[in-house]
Amino acid sequence: MNQADTSTGGAVSALLERCRTLSVPALRAAVGRLAPPMNTVAAYHFGWIDADGRPSDSDSGKAIRPALALLSAEAAGAAPETGVPGAVAVELVHNFSLLHDDLMDGDEQRRHRDTVWKVHGPGAAILVGDALFAVANEVILDAPSPRAPDAARRLAAASRKLVDGQAQDITFEHQERVTVAQCLEMEGNKTAALLACAASIGAVLGDADDALADALDVYGHHLGLAFQAVDDLLGIWGDSRSTGKLTWSDLRRRKKSLPVVAALAAEGLAAERLTTLMTGDAKKTQQEIEDFDEAEFATRAALIDEAGGRAWTEAEARRQYDMAVAALDRAPMPVDVRERLEALADFVVIRQK
Template structure:
């Protein structure tokens, strides 16, 4: 699923090398932090990260794309520091990100993530809540135990990002029960839920490396708009993505009645398709979630077709591209080595052309 006017060439090899560097440098510290948790939270968390299977045996299922750790290490280089300076920030951001995944999966009732059963499905809701809470607490601990002024600055930025992330999830849940949500409200929610933490990832390594607040703020602006581009693509994949690539059910966001960008943009558009979609969704709102999930594939396909006919799919594709351009523009006044700028550009390009 790719936005209109996407970058014609993406330096995939460079991006994969950056992601692998982030994963390689951050994972040992991430594993060590998880070992601090009391049983059974340590093994439940290890299952979530893909290091153990459901029976507690070693697994190489792997975790996510490692975009946030890659950005944290890159941002350290902007400050003139070694990428390793950003490792505590990379780990802290990854812990907060996974805290949100554990809780979101439970709140949304999602049974699959990364082609595996979610934690609440395997280990129960209580463990999903507890482990999520533990990851959030660990993130601050990892930073503050450095004991430096820079660590304190980084922890403050992470705390603000975490609070905004939670604000975004609260907005997301409240929107599910509203008949209409504006495009502006949806963008604000997604800026909180996704943009805030990516913004932090883009600055936290530089802050640990001693950069000034002006540079850190510019890096956060890049990350915030990159997060909005990322989420716009995610919203497209949540309706039209290939389950083999996304690791989620077909029509996953429609099944959860999410007021995602394509849906909100379609409902806001003029025309008969938007009116038919609005009428369908008004009827859907009267049904229980169990009744709604009993719909056959054709019914979800019909809703997706109406969203596309009303222009929601195209608008969201264009919005991803607009946010991509705004992210890159935020870097224009930031001094950095040329290779780092090229890598930040490649990562931004990757975000808007990914398939899962």
């Protein structure tokens, strides 16, 4: 890592720490609105307590979405505190989706801990996810801003797209062929829509004009696609000690992620071999795939790499990053805020290193 990388990393760390200082108390207060035992289950999910109810300091996420909400308020010339309701609401919606996704995907680990459905049961995961979604809407509508209804509309639209994306993702797992365009559309819904909302909701609460809010929305959308491209790479080649998930996690779940889809769309022997293997998977149960030995998953990952799926996804992450940064040029804002938004984009794209 060079000196510039170190400087950027330090700036982002300070930014995320400031975000936690401002938003976590409000997030805890929002979760505190839930009736028992949902408040306890939610506290476990956020890493505030362990499975036995004892205080815990487990990692509760990188806080990228809340940080975007605070920065977008500052982009509009408002205090960062103006964006706190948006930061909390977006984080609640994000975690609503995680609770449900873990259950639907059968994931037993998140951030090196058992998932909520594994500890408290599927019913609790569904109910707490629903409750977080409801509280998110309360929080944004309670925001002390005349533009709270406009912010709520953006949050509602992003939430709908997020659910659309998850439905597409599940469908793709059982669909023999998925195009790169379809995959990007799904990821634009499932991941980018909420990041776009996070990047603009603080500005709306800060009474920004539509031009600024929309430019920040475009920035967040492309940043979200870059974020998901990197996540797709980690889902195959990521270190389980860093991701908190099993090795080859996306391959185990038959996910049609960008590296897989790009490799299948390529020409050559590696793409043909990969197509044959994955076509054969359609006749297997999920348990049969889970029972593959490590060598089988390693072979598939190598074929994806050889067919060009890894390189294409790395290039796509960079392309989306470039479009995110270019969108900032269309959004007049204080220079220091723009620099922090660009530093956050840098962090998202290089986080696999």
